[in-house]
Amino acid sequence: MMFEQLHAEEWNYPYGRGVNFSITTANIDGLYQRLLAYDHPLYRLLMVNSYEADGSMIIQKEFLVQDPDTF
Numbered sequence: 584m585m586f587e588q589l590h591a592e593e594w595n596y597p598y599g600r601g602v603n604f605s606i607t608t609a610n611i612d613g614l615y616q617r618l619l620a621y622d623h624p625l626y627r628l629l630m631v632n633s634y635e636a637d638g639s640m641i642i643q644k645e646f647l648v649q650d651p652d653t654f
Contacts, residue, residue, distance in 0.1 A: 611644050623648065 608614055615629050627647035634641045 605645075611646075615646055618648065623651075 611629075618625065625646055626649050627645075629644060629646040631642060631644050634643070
């Protein structure tokens, strides 16, 4: 489970109307490039983030897409 600090300007009101799924993939760069090639809207561009978990730092690449049925 991942908890994220809310930045009001990033999320649309009303809050809590959805769920965030994280999916692990062996080729995040390829998946990202396919989404770009098909002009799929990205909510957050690809970035590298660090998270602390159990006293260790976890570094991962991530990007965010939203359900196309909610646009």
